[in-house]
Amino acid sequence: MEVQNSTNWQTLEMSSEDFRKARSRYRRRALLPVVGFLGPFIFLWSIFLATPMIWSIWLSFNTGGLIDKAKFVGMDNWGRMFANEELVKSLKNTGIYVVIAITVVFTLALTLAGLLNSNKRGQNFFKVALYFPLLVPPIMAGMIFFFLTHYDMGIINLALQATGHAKLNFLGENPNAMLTIVSLEVWRGLGFWVLFFLAGLQGIPSDLIDAAKIDGAGPARRFRKISIPTLRPLLLFAVIIALIFNFQLFDSVQVLTKGGPVLGTSSVVWFIYKRMFAFQDIGLAYATSVALLIVVVTLTVFAYGFLGNKSERSK
Amino acid sequence: MKNKNRLVLGFLGASALVMAACSSGGNSSADTTAPVVDTVAAKPFEGVTLSFGKAPHGEDEKANWDKWLPEFTAQTGIKVELTQVPWDQLEALYTANFASDTPYDVTYQTSTHLTLFGERGAFEDLTPRINGADFAADLPNFPAGVLGASTYNGKLYGLPFVVGTIAMYANLDMLKSAGVTMPTTDEELVAASKAIMADQKSKGNKDVWGFYTPRTVADYGWYFTLQNVHNRGGDFLSADGKTALMDSKPVEDSAQTAVDMICTDKVQPANGLYNREAAIELFKAGKLAFILDEPSRVKTFKEAALPFAWDIAMPVGATGGKQTQFATTGHWAISAKSKNADAAWEFVKWLSSAKFNSTYNQRYAFVPARLDADASGGDEMLARNASWVKDWDGLKTSPKVSQLLDEYAKALEAATSCKTSVADAFASAQKGATEALAQE
Numbered sequence: 001m002e003v004q005n006s007t008n009w010q011t012l013e014m015s016s017e018d019f020r021k022a023r024s025r026y027r028r029r030a031l032l033p034v035v036g037f038l039g040p041f042i043f044l045w046s047i048f049l050a051t052p053m054i055w056s057i058w059l060s061f062n063t064g065g066l067i068d069k070a071k072f073v074g075m076d077n078w079g080r081m082f083a084n085e086e087l088v089k090s091l092k093n094t095g096i097y098v099v100i101a102i103t104v105v106f107t108l109a110l111t112l113a114g115l116l117n118s119n120k121r122g123q124n125f126f127k128v129a130l131y132f133p134l135l136v137p138p139i140m141a142g143m144i145f146f147f148l149t150h151y152d153m154g155i156i157n158l159a160l161q162a163t164g165h166a167k168l169n170f171l172g173e174n175p176n177a178m179l180t181i182v183s184l185e186v187w188r189g190l191g192f193w194v195l196f197f198l199a200g201l202q203g204i205p206s207d208l209i210d211a212a213k214i215d216g217a218g219p220a221r222r223f224r225k226i227s228i229p230t231l232r233p234l235l236l237f238a239v240i241i242a243l244i245f246n247f248q249l250f251d252s253v254q255v256l257t258k259g260g261p262v263l264g265t266s267s268v269v270w271f272i273y274k275r276m277f278a279f280q281d282i283g284l285a286y287a288t289s290v291a292l293l294i295v296v297v298t299l300t301v302f303a304y305g306f307l308g309n310k311s312e313r314s315k
Numbered sequence: 316m317k318n319k320n321r322l323v324l325g326f327l328g329a330s331a332l333v334m335a336a337c338s339s340g341g342n343s344s345a346d347t348t349a350p351v352v353d354t355v356a357a358k359p360f361e362g363v364t365l366s367f368g369k370a371p372h373g374e375d376e377k378a379n380w381d382k383w384l385p386e387f388t389a390q391t392g393i394k395v396e397l398t399q400v401p402w403d404q405l406e407a408l409y410t411a412n413f414a415s416d417t418p419y420d421v422t423y424q425t426s427t428h429l430t431l432f433g434e435r436g437a438f439e440d441l442t443p444r445i446n447g448a449d450f451a452a453d454l455p456n457f458p459a460g461v462l463g464a465s466t467y468n469g470k471l472y473g474l475p476f477v478v479g480t481i482a483m484y485a486n487l488d489m490l491k492s493a494g495v496t497m498p499t500t501d502e503e504l505v506a507a508s509k510a511i512m513a514d515q516k517s518k519g520n521k522d523v524w525g526f527y528t529p530r531t532v533a534d535y536g537w538y539f540t541l542q543n544v545h546n547r548g549g550d551f552l553s554a555d556g557k558t559a560l561m562d563s564k565p566v567e568d569s570a571q572t573a574v575d576m577i578c579t580d581k582v583q584p585a586n587g588l589y590n591r592e593a594a595i596e597l598f599k600a601g602k603l604a605f606i607l608d609e610p611s612r613v614k615t616f617k618e619a620a621l622p623f624a625w626d627i628a629m630p631v632g633a634t635g636g637k638q639t640q641f642a643t644t645g646h647w648a649i650s651a652k653s654k655n656a657d658a659a660w661e662f663v664k665w666l667s668s669a670k671f672n673s674t675y676n677q678r679y680a681f682v683p684a685r686l687d688a689d690a691s692g693g694d695e696m697l698a699r700n701a702s703w704v705k706d707w708d709g710l711k712t713s714p715k716v717s718q719l720l721d722e723y724a725k726a727l728e729a730a731t732s733c734k735t736s737v738a739d740a741f742a743s744a745q746k747g748a749t750e751a752l753a754q755e
Contacts, residue, residue, distance in 0.1 A: 085746075260532050262732050280432075
């Protein structure tokens with residue numbers, strides 16, 4: 001037995017050169033699956049995200065650069081950006097939109113997810129019904145809301161008229177126009193967030209709920225004291241995703257209002273779109289795009305720090 | 316038809332081969348080959364394919380191009396591939412296209428985009444081509460004013476094709492019922508609108524409006540309003556294109572008239588109640604006395620057989636001022652990167668010919684940019700519309716004109732919202748426009 005062991009140890013002995021080669025072989029073997037799995041993603045990420053991002057940053061210090069040649073202008077675009085009143089207005093509009101839209105859609109989604117979670121009957125029907133608006137193309141969704149809010153033929157104004165109320169100018173007055181856009185985006189996004197939160201609620205261990213029931217906690221208290229704290233990591237992800245998506249408000253503005261009335265629905269992305277394409281002010285468009293990226297990343301870090309810490313504490 | 320074309324092309328190809336074989340063999344059979352040489356020489360671009368981008372002026376335009384283009388192909392041997400570019404995505408799609416190495420060889424460009432893209436190197440300057448011998452017979456047919464409005468810094472990035480005009484459509488039954496005549500000035504228009512609304516109300520028709528024209532950014536309010544500035548002898552930009560005049564008296568006075576129509580006289584619906592298309596439906600439904608729109612509606616209204624008598628008139632002038640026509644111009648532009656620029660010029664010449672211009676505009680009712688084309692096709696209304704072009708004071712192209720018009724349109728929209736004064740709205744426009752002009 002000892003002889004056998006001794007032989008084994010002798011076999012394992014290797015020179016430092018052999019050791020280096022073996023270590024290198026091992027590292028290559030370990031690295032291969034990593035490269036294999038991550039490589040395609042890194043490749044696509046580099047081409048479609050990293051390169052355009054670096055290019056965008058570079059073009060934010062230039063004029064032109066798309067049809068004509070780029071010309072370096074230093075911080076000129078950034079200076080113009082901070083002084084642009086329309087951008088300030090667009091940023092304010094976008095901020096208001098983000099706060100209202102996320103608050104409304106999360107409140108509704110959590111409530112509906114809670115209701116669906118506690119009532120299994122007809123759950124599948126409601127899941128499909130709520131998710132359906134997301135399948136409607138954004139342009140079509142805009143057209144649906146256009147006809148819904150039409151002054152003469154829109155079903156909402158017809159209902160208001162039938163009940164003796166004055167008709168509303170939905171798209172021609174502020175803040176009606178922004179609220180119409182919020183309603184459209186909430187309608188489109190609600191189904192996704194309901195399913196998202198429902199999946200989270202269904203993942204809460206039933207023994208926690210049962211224990212709370214035995215202790216006499218009612219549905220509202222169970223939701224507040226058990227469901228919400230348990231869902232906090234999920235909420236963190238949801239807030240970050242919602243921030244990123246909602247800061248890109250564009251489709252409904254393009255279809256319904258073109259930024260009006262009186263810039264009341266002009267969003268940052270709408271501002272960028274106009275500068276980039278309608279005015280060919282490429283430098284200002286890129287500077288604003290990069291600034292928007294910085295704002296979203298900052299808010300994401302802030303949301304992560306705020307909700308992330310709470311998530312840690314709740315564990 | 317396709318087979319017939321193939322046969323013809325096959326015959327010509329075979330003839331060319333025979334001719335080449337004969338000439339390389341040193342055979343002096345000039346008498347028999349001469350007609351073939353002429354035929355082949357007439358098609359120097361045989362086999363070339365051009366890409367052609369255009370935003371449509373009607374839903375049937377694609378089908379019409381399918382009918383029109385084979386004639387050009389038969390004449391020249393050049394194949395044309397049309398891509399319809401939607402108006403609402405036009406700037407984004409053209410930017411991407413012109414930034415690529417394979418842009419459309421020929422595109423249709425309005426005055427707002429012609430120099431926007433042209434000055435960035437997207438289009439060839441056509442000045443040498445229009446002064447060439449092959450265009451000498453055509454050039455005199457293009458009015459100097461139209462060519463001048465499309466020229467920037469001595470460069471013509473597109474050959475004018477159509478001149479936009481605006482017509483005022485009027486419900487004659489309403490005019491007759493109220494005992495008013497066709498208005499020719501702002502004041503007369505307001506008075507006529509009020510009389511018609513009162514008359515209709517007395518007959519139980521409460522939801523009738525006097526007048527509509529778009530005043531919002533979304534519906535290109537500037538397009539339907541700027542003639543009022545010209546009628547007062549002014550413009551939003553100085554003649555040299557270097558100074559913004561948004562806060563000038565003619566601009567503010569014309570805006571005040573628009574504001575009064577909505578906010579004080581209440582003869583026009585508030586912004587947002589009806590967009591341009593909804594207002595057209597309002598007119599068609601007999602609930603609107605006057606509306607400004609493009610002359611292309613003449614055809615559609617006639618096809619729709621509106622249940623009331625109607626007519627068109629020139630948009631009203633300013634009281635004590637002028638009565639002018641305003642709109643943009645449509646052009647054919649050749650891409651600076653086109654690998655088939657000479658073939659593209661052949662195509663532009665064909666598109667701009669009196670024959671094609673007449674054919675196109677008899678369908679879409681624009682005024683031809685050349686004097687020897689007839690867009691009316693015997694239609695009295697369209698002939699009358701074409702005659703108004705003598706009073707045309709259209710948009711002069713410049714690389715910043717889109718941005719300046721946006722500033723003007725935002726101010727007009729703000730003022731006609733009845734919540735911002737004309738002075739404040741246009742002071743803001745002046746600031747924005749001055750900054751835009753200062754930007755390189």
